[in-house]
Amino acid sequence: MLSIKNLHASVDGHEILNGIDLDVKPGEVHAIMGPNGSGKSTLAGVLAGRAEYSVTEGRIDFLGKNLLEMAPEMRAREGLFLAFQYPVEIPGVNSSYFLRTALNEIRAHRGLDKVSALEFLKIIREKLELVEMDEKFLKRSVNEGFSGGEKKRNEILQMATLEPKLAVLDETDSGLDIDALRIVAGGVNALRSQENAFIVVTHYQRLLNYIVPDFVHVLYQGKIVKSGDKDLALHLEDFGYDWIKEQNGGQA
């Protein structure tokens, strides 16, 4: 589904990712962990097509197509979704209108008919239930005045509505209390299937108690320095990141 080969990316001339290789197959959940500043959000941003990052080397194939040649909206229409670490507040853009427009753009790309406002309401009600959000959120501007937890749940709501093939969750668990964490994880688990895949970026092992990954990768200084199964996350929980830093010549 996704194949990243020798990916190098920089911002303002500083190399942040230096040689990432990753393969994600349908049905898999990959966790990416690592200390602050190791490049997790950069990787997520490069996947989604953030303009400020330039890819200096390597390639990314997504469902057999060259991802790096696609504009961000094309990546989304092809089935990629990024849950933002810091979702943006957009005053004046109505949540419901925004999400229906997005859904219809994606449906059009897949050769499906547009959904009417009424049909959309039926779809969205089911998804709202999944993330335990009230319908009144739809009347508000996108993320405006939402609490941190509400913003993260809204990301999951959007993901559930747009039904991506590959979802990248960038620290969706950070800053959540245990109830919100359970809701977010429940949303992801409900969507898991043999056809789609997830890349779950997290700083804490806690989330992985709820979303059990098939693979865990440790990102450090822009490289995947260790990969394993879910036990690697438990090990990191017990011993922290210092041993990773030491092994890789960083400052512990």
Add this chain to the structure above:
Amino acid sequence: MKETGIRDWYLSLFEEFERELNSGAPALGHMRRQAIRWFAENGFPSTRQEEWRFTNVSPISEIKFEAAEKPAALDPARILPYITGDDSARLVFVNGHIDRMSSTTAQLPHGLMLQSLQDALASNDAAAAAELARHARMDENGFVALNTAFINDGAYVHVAKDVAHARPLHLLFITTDAAEARMVQPRVLIIVEDNAQLSVIERYISLADSTYFANPVTEIVIGENANVTHYKIQQESRKAFHTARLQVVLKRDSSYTSHNYAFGGAIARTDMHVVLDGEGIDCTLNGLYLGGGVQLIDNHTVIEHRRPHCNSREFYKGILDERARAVFSGKIHVHKYAQKTDAMQSNQNLILSEEATIDTKPQLEIYADDVKCTHGATVGRIDEESIFYLCSRGIGKAMAKNLMMQAFAGQITDRIKDDALREHIAEIVLGHLHDGHLHR
């Protein structure tokens, strides 16, 4: 053309105009002559004057405009798109002349008068005679002087004491004249007596793509505890010049809400002066301007707090593209005795191109010591992070930008309480958005 040349031009037009006027009260004739004299001495404003520093009107003073002709009857179908919701009460002016066929005033409630100014003056309406040209000072600038000199037709609205009319009246000023260099000088007088309520739409549209000059003056006199909502929708041709003066006077416990939309014009200047001349007055000014091409859109507002315990709120926003220029000047003048004034003003601008410019200038003149006055002005671009967020959900970049502009403008259009009108204006705004730009 030399300034003196253009002054002579309007003097000779005035002489001709006066000859053709066959009636009229002597007092009005006197006022007209005073106004043309003032104009002959002072001419049009120059950029050396502080209030005109950013707006050079020489494109207007360089053309010898002639009074627009009275046209043949207008097909009413052509004006229907410009009438929203309930259209039971409207006055239609075509090239400055009342069009009785298109106007309807039959179903007005008792106590609400809507008629052409000419009719009001011909019938010696006492209130009209007493208030006309008493508020907008002819010596304010050459544009007001010129309008006053040529007062002839326009709209007159009178709402008697205790009469409430919630549905908006329409005053529609249409230019159909395809000939170049024509001029219209509409005059509007609105009197709302104590405890009365009025909603009125003053709209300027063009069915011709010609270079013409519209120079309206509107006076609104609001009595005690009365309530007025006023919409100005300016959709002149992109080659037209529009210079408008709007003078509002309020008495105690009254309220005035203005919605000022500026969409058209090559040079479009609106001077709005609101005088809060009593205690407990509420004044809200909402404004939205969209400028593309080489348009120059200038809004000058003055809110004058003369008495204590009044509130004023001002929200102006603009979107500018290509080489458009906008000017916003918002003066809040708090007199010495206007204690407990609560005034707030904001002006926000969205710039879509490198060449578009905005001069925004808040001016606080505060002579009282116990007041709350805040103001803020911003000039920005469409937020890239928001665009990326929308695109990351599958929405194309052009549509994402349109959504952002719509949201920006929507914060002004959403302030319209009348549902039909709010949707109508939102549609007009939408019609201006095109591939992430303002429609050229």
